[in-house]
Amino acid sequence: MAKHVQTRDREQTRKLLIEAVGRVLAQDGFAGLGVNAVARAAGVDKVLIYRYFDGLPNLLQAYGESGDFWPSLEEVLGPDENALRKLPLDARTAIIVANLLDALRKRPQTIEILAWEAVQQNALTGALADVREQWSRNVIARVLPDSLKTETDVLALASLLVAGFQYLLIRSRNTKLYGGLALQTDDGWRRIRNALFQAFRLSPPPRSRH
């Protein structure tokens, strides 16, 4: 039952559409994201978005499930989880937060979605939010269980710092300087990274693996 070379292939077309979402998102941002633009980018008729995905929201959902938008636990905990566990709470938290920063810096499309999330909710941002929520619960359970019963509010500080660099990542797309920070240079981001450690009272930021 060898299949012909298909000129019409539902799965292939679905894939084209999903990939087109990524391309439109990268090129025009979420502002330009619509059935017409996506269909055009996919080289496919927009009616198929309705037929195969029942509308744009579900297509976005599919797109969200297709990529690795959020770093894995391994990527953020580093190669040696056990060594990490032995550090004091502050150091552990700082390293994880800094690693998260590095991981997100590598994901321009995730940053685009984060920007979107800042202004409106939708299927895509909702999916990402769920993943992230679960992710942070996992991190706490696995390497920061003691953070829940400390005197100082380590988790609040960590969240505030994560919020801070997420915002700076978003702004870096179209802003050169923010409060004296150069958002489009590696040097500026080194400063930001150092400030993270400073907030946790650690002077010399350990290097992240390369």
Next chain:
Amino acid sequence: MAKHVQTRDREQTRKLLIEAVGRVLAQDGFAGLGVNAVARAAGVDKVLIYRYFDGLPNLLQAYGESGDFWPSLEEVLGPDENALRKLPLDARTAIIVANLLDALRKRPQTIEILAWEAVQQNALTGALADVREQWSRNVIARVLPDSLKTETDVLALASLLVAGFQYLLIRSRNTKLYGGLALQTDDGWRRIRNALFQAFRLSPPPRSRH
């Protein structure tokens, strides 16, 4: 030469339009901001936007110059600037940052503009950015001159923290929880405020004036 009660008054109409911008912004956010919406809200024909302001960008500019979107130096430095000057650098910075947080929390329209700014540039966000840039230079010159030559990068940490709560303010418009922080309760914001001080190694956050 006592003027009649005017039924046609250019200045009055300009004012109506400018105020309408604020109303639309507050009600529908920047997504719903357009010549049609603004004109409708002002109860005035949209063609006047072109006649009196030469288009929406200039109208936004006028709106930007009309309100106090950014807190004054006085509002953030507190009533007793001299007392503030005598504190150590960390404490000074922490207090200013925390006061800025309080000041912005009271300005929903500024938060709306900040959200806008995160995703796209335009006349309005540009104007606000200029004001803010100047503002932070003034703060540094007036009460944080020593921050420029410290070992630890106090300004980077301050900027990161400001970025953090700005992002949380933006998110608080349509998100209840972020990283375990309750963004729509005073208690959640107290936690965030405390985390600010914690980042500067100050355990008990001084109360802001009431």
Next chain:
DNA sequence: CTTATAAGTCACTGGCCGGTGACATTTTGT
């Protein structure tokens, strides 16, 4: 009172949008 000009109204264009129905063509099952 007359008239020029400013203020404001109205109707329209052209473009893009999301969404749908009717149609043509390929693939699949029998």
Next chain:
DNA sequence: ACAAAATGTCACCGGCCAGTGACTTATAAG
């Protein structure tokens, strides 16, 4: 080989948008 179903194309709708030209009406100057 044939019919049914799946795949894809096309033309169209109504709605909202930004922007413009032609119009009416109030105001002010003489």
